[in-house]
Amino acid sequence: MLRRLLVVLVVLACAAGVIGYQATRPPRAPANPRMFVPSPQFFTDFSPSFRTSIADAYYLMMVQYYGEHVNGDGRLDSLPALTQLVTSLSPRFTRAYLFSAFALVDAERPDVGYALLQRGLKANPDDWRFPAYLGFFAYRYGAGKDKDLVAARWYQLAASIPGSPSYLPRLAAVLAARGGDQEKAVLMWGQVYLAGDKYVRKRAVNELNGILPTDKAARMRAVAPLYQTMPKAEADALVGELFKGYVQ
Amino acid sequence: MNQVLAIALNTFKETIRDRVLAVIVVFALVMIAGGLWLGSISLGEQGRMMKDFGLVAVTFFGLIVAVFIAASLVHKEVEKRTVFVLFSKPVSRASFITGKFLGLCGTMAVVLAGMGVFLFLLVWAVAGDATGMLLVAVLMIFVQLLAIMAVTIFFSTLGSAILASVLGICVFVAGQLSHNVLSLTRLGDNPVTKALSWVVYVVIPNLSSVDVKAGVVGESTLSWGEIGVWSLYLLAYVVVVLALATLVFRRKEF
Amino acid sequence: MTDPGSALRVSDLHKTVHVGFRRQKVVILKGVDLEVRPNDVFGLLGPNGAGKTTTVKVCLGLMRPSAGAVELGVPGVSHVGYLPENPYFYDYLSGREFLGFCGRLFGLDPHLRRERVEALLRDVGLERAADMHLRKYSKGMLQRVGIAQALINDPELVLLDEPMTGLDPVGRVEVKRIIQELHERGKTVLFNSHILSDVAELCTRIAIMRDGRVVWTGAVDEALAEAPSLEDFFMRVVTT
Numbered sequence: 001m002l003r004r005l006l007v008v009l010v011v012l013a014c015a016a017g018v019i020g021y022q023a024t025r026p027p028r029a030p031a032n033p034r035m036f037v038p039s040p041q042f043f044t045d046f047s048p049s050f051r052t053s054i055a056d057a058y059y060l061m062m063v064q065y066y067g068e069h070v071n072g073d074g075r076l077d078s079l080p081a082l083t084q085l086v087t088s089l090s091p092r093f094t095r096a097y098l099f100s101a102f103a104l105v106d107a108e109r110p111d112v113g114y115a116l117l118q119r120g121l122k123a124n125p126d127d128w129r130f131p132a133y134l135g136f137f138a139y140r141y142g143a144g145k146d147k148d149l150v151a152a153r154w155y156q157l158a159a160s161i162p163g164s165p166s167y168l169p170r171l172a173a174v175l176a177a178r179g180g181d182q183e184k185a186v187l188m189w190g191q192v193y194l195a196g197d198k199y200v201r202k203r204a205v206n207e208l209n210g211i212l213p214t215d216k217a218a219r220m221r222a223v224a225p226l227y228q229t230m231p232k233a234e235a236d237a238l239v240g241e242l243f244k245g246y247v248q
Numbered sequence: 249m250n251q252v253l254a255i256a257l258n259t260f261k262e263t264i265r266d267r268v269l270a271v272i273v274v275f276a277l278v279m280i281a282g283g284l285w286l287g288s289i290s291l292g293e294q295g296r297m298m299k300d301f302g303l304v305a306v307t308f309f310g311l312i313v314a315v316f317i318a319a320s321l322v323h324k325e326v327e328k329r330t331v332f333v334l335f336s337k338p339v340s341r342a343s344f345i346t347g348k349f350l351g352l353c354g355t356m357a358v359v360l361a362g363m364g365v366f367l368f369l370l371v372w373a374v375a376g377d378a379t380g381m382l383l384v385a386v387l388m389i390f391v392q393l394l395a396i397m398a399v400t401i402f403f404s405t406l407g408s409a410i411l412a413s414v415l416g417i418c419v420f421v422a423g424q425l426s427h428n429v430l431s432l433t434r435l436g437d438n439p440v441t442k443a444l445s446w447v448v449y450v451v452i453p454n455l456s457s458v459d460v461k462a463g464v465v466g467e468s469t470l471s472w473g474e475i476g477v478w479s480l481y482l483l484a485y486v487v488v489v490l491a492l493a494t495l496v497f498r499r500k501e502f
Numbered sequence: 503m504t505d506p507g508s509a510l511r512v513s514d515l516h517k518t519v520h521v522g523f524r525r526q527k528v529v530i531l532k533g534v535d536l537e538v539r540p541n542d543v544f545g546l547l548g549p550n551g552a553g554k555t556t557t558v559k560v561c562l563g564l565m566r567p568s569a570g571a572v573e574l575g576v577p578g579v580s581h582v583g584y585l586p587e588n589p590y591f592y593d594y595l596s597g598r599e600f601l602g603f604c605g606r607l608f609g610l611d612p613h614l615r616r617e618r619v620e621a622l623l624r625d626v627g628l629e630r631a632a633d634m635h636l637r638k639y640s641k642g643m644l645q646r647v648g649i650a651q652a653l654i655n656d657p658e659l660v661l662l663d664e665p666m667t668g669l670d671p672v673g674r675v676e677v678k679r680i681i682q683e684l685h686e687r688g689k690t691v692l693f694n695s696h697i698l699s700d701v702a703e704l705c706t707r708i709a710i711m712r713d714g715r716v717v718w719t720g721a722v723d724e725a726l727a728e729a730p731s732l733e734d735f736f737m738r739v740v741t742t
Contacts, residue, residue, distance in 0.1 A: 045428060046424075046425060046428070047424055047425075048424075048427065048456050048459060049424050049455065049456045049459050049461065050304065050424070050461070051459070051462070052300055052459075052461050052462050052465050052467050053300050053301065053303075053304045053461065056286075056290075056293075056296065056297055056300045056301065056465075059290070059293075060286060060289060060290060060297070063289065063290065063291060064289070090465075090467055091467070092466055092467045092468075093296075093465075093467070095290075095291065095292065095293050095296075099291060197291040197292060198291070199291075250606055250607075250609045251606070251607050251609070253606075254603055254606035254607055255607075257603075258592065258595070258603050261594060261595065261599075262592065262594055265594050328590045329586060329588075329589075329590050330590060330591060330592060331564075332564065332584070332586035332589075333586070333589070333591060333604070333651065334607070335562075335563070335564055336562045336564065336579065336582070336584035336586075336661075337579060337580070337604070337607045337608060337655075338578065338579050338580040338607070338608065338609075339607055501519075501564065501565040501566060502559070502564045502565070
């Protein structure tokens with residue numbers, strides 16, 4: 001009886017030790033912003049049947065890497081290589097391009113994001129989102145006085161693709177007409193909010209908060225065009241976030 | 249034919265009742281369901297993640313089941329001396345090998361169908377974009393594993409079950425790299441190495457000719473013609489390998 | 503095809519095997535001559551390692567002879583029944599399923615197969631255990647189902663390797679009865695056994711093997727005429 005009790009106590013003590021050890025491990029040190037990223041050729045050569053699975057694995061790794069560093073040390077050194085790997089292995093993985101393009105902006109490489117979207121468009125010529133994003137990138141991150149026209153051309157291309165939203169031609173027209181910068185910017189960020197994931201939406205809201213007037217009435221006038229270029233539900237959601245804290 | 253079917257049915261009963269098989273299948277289902285978690289961190293690509301990783305799980309666990317059961321099929325009969333019961337009756341070695349293979353095919357069909365249907369229902373319920381292509385992909389995994397099962401049975405007639413299972417897995421990996429071997433046949437000037445490369449290229453089953461997974465996730469458009477020809481190639485490969493296994497097994501004494 | 507006078511004829515049978523990593527040569531049979539006549543109950547005797555089981559395996563085609571010849575007096579193995587020594591069967595099958603499987607291997611039609619299976623289960627006293635998995639069978643029960651599978655095809659020639667092993671006295675009496683019935687029905691039986699009292703009781707003729715050769719062959723009566731018991735005769739033959 002005593003022996004049995006002793007055995008039970010030993011086992012319980014060991015179990016407590018196992019749980020206690022795990023519970024008291026220090027938090028993981030921040031991951032190295034520079035991670036080893038194999039070349040796409042390696043995987044294409046050695047596992048063609050699993051390239052999409054490998055692309056998916058690296059995509060998830062890329063999302064985790066971005067999430068970990070963007071709010072941490074802010075360093076995204078390996079992001080360009082990761083985006084190159086994922087989109088090379090899986091050229092029709094649309095989400096990877098669209099996420100990566102904005103993630104590369106945070107890595108201070110909007111030029112790489114722009115080039116990535118162009119590659120994505122080549123691999124997915126029937127997806128209107130690529131030229132639409134290219135239009136945004138051209139407008140927001142482009143240089144030179146022709147950037148509005150370049151953006152307008154991209155939006156026109158997006159509008160010409162079957163299945164594209166009906167308000168794209170308006171965007172193109174606004175840009176081509178060189179309308180007020182603020183109106184264009186509001187419309188652009190509205191498009192970004194519409195097509196983006198949670199990270200991108202958060203950025204869109206932040207950017208809009210930065211450019212919209214704080215006066216409530218002026219702010220309402222500024223956001224009104226969003227309803228002409230976004231579905232009502234999404235426009236309501238965005239406007240709701242932009243007017244958080246404002247008295248009704 | 250009667251003997252082949254009798255042995256096949258017997259083998260099916262033997263393998264489907266194996267508890268180890270049940271454990272492996274449960275693990276496989278858990279892994280497939282694990283795609284749910286991966287999907288949740290994929291920023292809206294849940295369907296793609298579940299399908300892709302689910303098919304990888306089906307391939308991986310299907311391979312384990314195929315190789316380890318195929319390796320022990322012949323070996324167990326010899327070890328446990330049930331071969332005396334079989335070959336003291338008018339049962340040819342060819343009937344034995346064929347019956348064993350067909351019995352295992354039946355078991356693998358049940359296992360893969362179960363995993364495939366589970367994956368399909370999970371994707372349909374969670375992501376809502378399950379298509380028949382997913383089940384076609386599972387069928388193609390089954391056809392690939394037929395070739396690996398045949399090769400493993402062949403190796404098991406030569407040596408131990410462990411060696412046969414290791415070699416079966418090696419052939420699966422080599423089969424994924426078949427196109428690399430083809431490149432070797434075109435490199436360099438030495439006709440001997442080129443000829444050897446060609447022999448290796450033909451001997452190893454080409455398991456990477458058609459990427460059905462890519463078709464399932466929308467990465468490529470699948471040609472039914474290509475899938476059909478590839479399937480026929482693999483079935484022909486099975487026939488040749490089983491014939492070789494029979495030739496080797498004929499030399500065995502008990 | 504052998505002459506109608508023999509159920510089984512073995513002529514100058516040699517068998518060499520190569521064992522181990524270094525493929526060491528081991529000569530098991532060194533020129534076995536044997537003749538089993540139709541309707542014989544033939545006892546094949548000998549000390550362990552004499553080559554009895556190997557001789558039977560070569561007769562069945564489980565092993566190939568290195569030299570010599572085997573001639574079956576029946577039209578092939580479909581007319582032969584065999585019980586191996588220390589039999590092991592498919593433990594996930596029930597007794598009934600296992601006998602049904604054996605019947606299928608002989609190509610028996612379903613009706614005949616079912617009839618034979620039930621009759622044999624009765625004959626060997628396994629009716630009640632017919633639906634139990636073989637893994638739950640005792641050694642004696644396995645031996646009985648082994649005899650049953652050897653008879654599923656109603657063979658003309660029956661080869662039994664140590665048929666009494668593991669049987670209790672009741673089981674041994676039943677097996678002896680089965681062998682006697684086979685003999686009465688005109689079948690030929692060849693069995694190996696170390697239980698010489700059973701051999702003396704059942705066999706019409708015997709052969710004694712030693713060191714890969716047959717050293718004595720003849721009727722049981724002849725052996726008993728030369729020694730007080732079959733054990734004494736056996737010891738004399740194998741030790742000289």
